[in-house]
Amino acid sequence: MDLTHTADEDAFRAEARAWLRAHVPGVPLPSLETREGFAEHRRWEARLAADRWSVVSWPERYGGRGADIFRWLVFEEEYYAAGAPGRVSQNGIHLLAPTLFDHGTEEQRARILPPMASGEVVWAQAWSEPEAGSDLASLRSRAVRTAGGWLLSGQKTWSSRAAFADRAFGIFRTDPDADRPHRGLTYLMFDLRAPGVTVRPIRRLDGKPAFAELFLDEVFVPDEDVIGEPGQGWRIAMSTTGNERGLMLRSPGRYLAAARRLVELWRARADPSDTALRDRVADAVIGARAYRLFTCAAASRFAAGSEIGAESSLNKVFWSEYDIALHETALDLIGPEGEPADGPGEWAEGFVFALAGPIYAGTNEIQRDIIAERLLGLPKGRR
Amino acid sequence: MRFLPTDEQLAFVRSLDALLAAADAPAAARAWAGGDHAPGRELWSRIAGAGVFALAVPEAYEGVGPLPVELALAFVELGRHAVPGPLVETVAGAVLVAALDEPVLGKRLLPGVASGGLPVSLHVPGAGPYALDADAADHLLVVDDDRDEGAVLRLAAGHGPVRASGDPVRRLAVPGAGGEVVAAGPAVAAAARRAACWARLATAAQALGVGLALLARTVEYVGQRTQFGAPIGSFQAVKHRLADTLIALEFARPLVHGAALTLAAADVAAAKTAAGEAAYAAARTALQLHGAVGYTDELDLSLWLRKARPLRDAWGTPAQCRAAVLEGSSAADA
Structure with missing residues (x-):
């Protein structure tokens, strides 16, 4: 049983500490739950990414450093010890990216991960619905087959960061006749600025628009933005929430x-x-x-x-x-x-x-x- | 980093667990509470045979120590099985004597502890008036005064009347005055500090084991006890209380392991606080979820229920330990 770090891990720590000391803003950024703060935090993500510090645990080809879990722990210790800003991209990095690594295609990873790593595309989650919270499998938003993709309709809510984010991911009912509620669901990604999407920010307890309701009216999603097989959404999403927790x-x-x-x-x-x-x-x-x-x-x-x-x-x-x-x-x-x-x-x-x-x-x-x-x-x- | 027990450590824990499970420690504990130490001493000699006490004794005195990680793992098992007697005091007494490194004294006391499991009681300044199980111990070590120049270690000649603790298996007595002075001076003070640190660690580990046993017995009970036509363990109020008990114990466990690795005062104090509080909370949960039958002496659950509170306070109350955590918490290391 031991708690020691290797010499390589110590060197990694020193490198991270030096970079953070040189780059962490001296004055805290404005709250990332405001429009101005969101934009500044997005710029900070780009700064991190320029020197490959935004997603250290990812493979190098997507903008990471291939760091193992112990190096990730070291980086996080240094990051917070340095008083560095909150991570505006964390929904994408912690929820969507692990899903793409496990269930996405190489084309999806190559297309989606690098702009996520740089903060160019910030992702929001779209899980809960007005009538489906803890009982998520009872969700009703649906995706209907159309030529080359799917049409999303329904309502999502408590979507963190959606007030200012670019894209969202979530699960939708694609087979209303499935024998059990968590069958017949499909994992999809969509553009928050696509035709048919209405984003209504929700103020949290302190009045900041930290999350939003999403109203979806026949929003087109191309087949390339389905993760995994249609109908497998529940299983895929549960592997994501496992990562989240x-x-x-x-x-x-x-x-x-x-x-x-x-x-x-x-x-x-x-x-x-x-x-x-x-x-x-x-x-x-x-x-x-x-x-x-x-x-x-x-x-x-x-x-x-x-x-x-x-x-x-x-x-x-x-x-x-x-x-x-x-x-x-x-x-x-x-x-x-x-x-x-x-x-x-x-x-x-x-x-x-x-x-x-x-x-x-x-x-x-x-x-x-x-x-x-x-x-x-x-x-x-x-x- | 590999912050997990090694295969050897796991094998050691499994063999100790098997030995204790087969030994009917609850019967020995009940006899001990009645003043009959024979079954307990027989159990102690088998625990010594498994190598537990030798972990605190250096090779020069026929031990294999000091091995604090293995010792902490062993004490979790001793707590889980409700082994009676001055386990912590014996280990801490051995650490104290070993730290003095005076060959005559060491050879007189330590081999008997390491290989024979001879019980030792220990009393140091600031730990309250009583020594644990002095009537059952082969030696009662007493440190008078813990300031460098005034420190004295003696083998007390006797003790006052024996009183039962709220846990009848823990028998308390005030050490007698006088007896043979075996060491004095700053070395005694330093050795006493080291011994207190080991005692605190071992108590934390023992408390963790007590809490784990309370949880396991309660989970078993609520799976069997039926009310309103269903096992009471299917009700959320019951489930959630047990979930919280598990969370507290599972977050105390790595603190105990980590403290055994560093033996730093703040780390040991953190482990003692968390394990003591988690075990006591487990006792409250176990009592509540067993209901009236849990509130009886007859059910063996009482052996663990009654131990949790004294262990929480022994060798460092929660308040003393929390103060020690902050004394040892520099700006560089939270």
């Missing part, structure tokens, strides 16, 4: 950096006699270390050939609840001065973002059902 969506580096900032805040501002607050700061440090080591163990199993399966649900519940507790502690340390939405250290904005964690990427209630049934072997029951 698994190792890649929230890297330990993010929370190590946040816990470090919290300890600095505590040292600078805390009343030393307030041991209740001290204990919560300590729990943030402990949680960041636990998340890092849990991920190191999972990465070690992955590197040894194991799949990341239902255990990714442990991961998702942990980080989403941890993120809220961390931000609550920071706001309690700051006190009334932290109330403005653009208050010190971006803690207020981070808090609003964290509040969504237990809801998206599969609610924590669904995750706990998965943990209980697949990891503990408890019997299925009514939801």
